[in-house]
Amino acid sequence: MKAELWTIVGCFVFFVIIAPIYWVLTSDPTGSVALAMTALLCALVSFYLAVVSKQIPERPEDRKDAEIIDGAGELGFFPASSWWPLYSAASAAVVVLGIVFGWWLFIIGVGLGAMSVVGWVFEFYRGVHKH
Structure with a gap:
């Protein structure tokens, strides 16, 4: 979960920086609020991923010394086609x-x-x- 967490945190930082710049350059309230709400959504998802990453054991994707074979095994249940x-x-x-x-x-x-x-x-x- 560490890689996913830092990806969303990066998006949060990007939107926090871009929202005021957009407001100053355009004075558009709709777009500025949309960018601010997107930043808040990224903060919410980041918080969720941070909490979940502390609850699950370390995954091979989170270790720098992991080998490909460490991720082998059953990944989950994937249903067949459905109407x-x-x-x-x-x-x-x-x-x-x-x-x-x-x-x-x-x-x-x-x-x-x-x-x-x-x-x-x-x-x-x-x-x-x-x-």
Whole structure:
């Protein structure tokens, strides 16, 4: 987490320096506030990464003397292809169209969205990919 932490801290320092310069040169309040909020967001992410880096054991990526073999092993679970994101996006489109054309279509879209989100959450509890 050390490399990620210092990358985001570098972004924070950059935005802290750039925001007042942008304000002086342009007097644009919208862009200046956006840059300041981006700096605050970088500070928030930096704080999170600093806290998490103290809680996890040292990773091979954080050591200067690490070898490639030190990072070998299982990296995590990566699911196979899934159709549920497509169904969720389609139901979100129906919800938006329901706002435009009528509440009856909105209600249908919410029902389809609930079914697609439940299907997406529980797709690894049944069928071929059951765990």
